[in-house]
Every structure is written in C-alpha cells, then in structure tokens.
Amino acid sequence: MYVADDWKDYEVMDTGNGEKLERWGDVILRRPDPQIIWPIESEDKRWREVHGHYHRSSSGGGQWEMKKQIPDRWTVSYDRLKFYIRPTNFKHTGLFPEQAANWRWMMDKIAAAGRPISVLNLFAYTGGASVAAASAGASVVHVDAAKGMVQWAKENLALSGLGDRPVRFITDDVFKFVQREQRRGNRYDAIIMDPPSYGRGPGGEMWKLEQSLYPFVESCLSILSDTPLFFLINSYTTGISPTVLHNMLSMTVKRRFGGRISAGELGLPITVSGLHLPCGILGRWEE
Structure with a gap:
C-alpha cells in the first residue's frame, strides 16, 4: 500500500459504521465511505461535535447537515502546495488526500x-497532480470536461503561488483532446490519468472503464515522447485489482519503452486505530 502519511493539515481521525471522521485544517467533517465495514469502537463526542455530517439518502445521493458555521471554502496545505476545500453536493470536498502519495512520487521524479x-x-479534476507537477518544475497541460473543476484547479495553482508557471488549462473531452494531440504531433514526457468508472463522450459515446481503459491507454502511447519519464493511472472503480493496472501498463508502455512498473492500493493512516484506510488503486510505469 502507498500511504499518504505526511499530511499536517489533513487527518483521518477515526472510522467505523461506514463513515470516516476527518480533519481538514481546523474543520471536522463526517462522511460516508463504502470501504469501512467495521464498527466504530468508541463513538465519543468527537463524532457528534463535527462541523458537517454528510448523510446518504436511501434513494441515492445525500446532503450535508452543517452543525457549526464554516467558511464557504478554506485552505489546506501539503508541503508547499495549497488547495481550496469546499463541501460539494456529492459528499466530496474537492481534494483526494490519499493522492499525496502520488504527488510526492511525481515531484521527486x-x-x-x-x-x-x-x-x-487527463481527467484532471481540481488539479492536485497539476499543481504538484508544476511546483517541481514541469510544464503541464491540464484537461477536464467540467468547466467548474478546471476553474477550481486554476485557483489552486494561484493559491500555491504558481500562477506564473507554464500550465495550460483546457476544458474538453479528454478522448477528443488526445486525438487532436495525435494529429498535431504533440508529445509529453509524462501522462497522468484518473478515469471514471462510467461516462459519456461529447457524441454520446459510452465510457465503461472495463471496456474502454485499455484502448485509451494504448492510444496515449502515440503522444509519449521518445524518452518518457512516467505514466500514472489512478482508479476508484470498485472491483478492479491493482494487478489489472500492472498488466495493462506491461502490455502497453513497458512493451514499447522498457522501464519498470509498480502497482498497489492507495491509503491513509487512521489515527485512533493505527490501521490504514484503503482509498483506490494505482499503477505506475517509470523509466
């Protein structure tokens, strides 16, 4: 497991009964997590005296119950990076803190x-990886289909004091963008992707990760440089093993460029129990 264990502004304080108790800076949130199928060992006052509690609905979706006043958004820091946090209607906060394990790796690379x-x-969301790569000196092209997420990423870059770095923000369908880059002959030394489980393209094309990911990764080979540095795939799709990503990278990037592959779970430390919370999987190829 690749554990993001060097946060100061974020903490999984406790877990149990399908929920996690988290500290985001000075704000305490209680959110559902389907991986947490064990009980709360001691549901003390910390669980009750939270700033916000996201309740799932039996009919799908859910809503926040705000118990204490909090800002519309606030800032958390990781190393020299800064990010805006805001509870959204879909239980998320605009940041996946377990990805810090990947940020550290790519910054070092x-x-x-x-x-x-x-x-x-690709599928770049609010730009955690983009900010990390830019902070380490890379030029970055950030692509996401959601205009609001791209704007959030721009604000995160500026918040980190990196607004003058060579980062292009593009609101577009990632598949169409990759096809255009192929025609233009543009190439990259590193590719990061965090593809969804399901989705639709601009022409109504159905994306299903189990069927679509391999051909998409294969198509990205043509926009890698002659001496690529790394290729990173993240996945939060239930039921996909890290070995699947390992095999996929072996059959595509490694077959062409050699190098080495690592794969595994992403995780976060749980303060009370000393255990680790699983938070998705990754596959990494590096030169």
Whole structure:
C-alpha cells in the first residue's frame, strides 16, 4: 500500500459504521465511505461535535447537515502546495488526500530528471497532480470536461503561488483532446490519468472503464515522447485489482519503452486505530 502519511493539515481521525471522521485544517467533517465495514469502537463526542455530517439518502445521493458555521471554502496545505476545500453536493470536498502519495512520487521524479519535463494530466479534476507537477518544475497541460473543476484547479495553482508557471488549462473531452494531440504531433514526457468508472463522450459515446481503459491507454502511447519519464493511472472503480493496472501498463508502455512498473492500493493512516484506510488503486510505469 502507498500511504499518504505526511499530511499536517489533513487527518483521518477515526472510522467505523461506514463513515470516516476527518480533519481538514481546523474543520471536522463526517462522511460516508463504502470501504469501512467495521464498527466504530468508541463513538465519543468527537463524532457528534463535527462541523458537517454528510448523510446518504436511501434513494441515492445525500446532503450535508452543517452543525457549526464554516467558511464557504478554506485552505489546506501539503508541503508547499495549497488547495481550496469546499463541501460539494456529492459528499466530496474537492481534494483526494490519499493522492499525496502520488504527488510526492511525481515531484521527486520530475525534480531528479535533470531535463525539462512536459506533463499531461487527463481527467484532471481540481488539479492536485497539476499543481504538484508544476511546483517541481514541469510544464503541464491540464484537461477536464467540467468547466467548474478546471476553474477550481486554476485557483489552486494561484493559491500555491504558481500562477506564473507554464500550465495550460483546457476544458474538453479528454478522448477528443488526445486525438487532436495525435494529429498535431504533440508529445509529453509524462501522462497522468484518473478515469471514471462510467461516462459519456461529447457524441454520446459510452465510457465503461472495463471496456474502454485499455484502448485509451494504448492510444496515449502515440503522444509519449521518445524518452518518457512516467505514466500514472489512478482508479476508484470498485472491483478492479491493482494487478489489472500492472498488466495493462506491461502490455502497453513497458512493451514499447522498457522501464519498470509498480502497482498497489492507495491509503491513509487512521489515527485512533493505527490501521490504514484503503482509498483506490494505482499503477505506475517509470523509466
């Protein structure tokens, strides 16, 4: 497991009964998590005296119950990076803190490369990986189909004091964007992707990760440079094993460029129990 255990502004305080108790800076939130199928060992006052509690609805979705006043958004820091946090209607906060394990890895890889590195971040959300790569000196192209998420990512970059770095923010369908980059002959030293389980393209094309991910990864080979640095796939799709990502990268990127692959779970430490909370999977190829 790749554990993001060096946070100061974020903490999984406790877990149980399908929920996690989290500290985001000074704000305490209680949110559901389907991986937590064990009981709360001691539901003390910390569980009750939270700022916000997201309740799932039996009919799907859910809503926040705000018990204490909080800002519309606030800031958390990771190393020299800063991010805006805001509870959304879909229980999320705009940041997946377990991804810090990937940010640290890619920052180290880029800083040690000894050459200019261009990074393409696909399904890039609010830009955690884009900010991390830019902070390490890479030029970045950030692509996401959701205009609001792209704007949030721009604000995160500026908040981190990196607004002058060579980062292009593009609101577009990632599949169409990759096809255009192929025609233009543009190439990248590193590709990051965090594809959804399901989705639809601009022409109504159905994306289902189990059927669509392999051909998409294969199509991205043509926009890698002759000496790529890394290729990172994240997945939160239930039932997909890290070995699936390992095999996929072996059959595509490693087959063409050699290098080495690692894969596993992402996780966060749980303060009370000393255990780790599983938070999705990753597959990494590196030169």
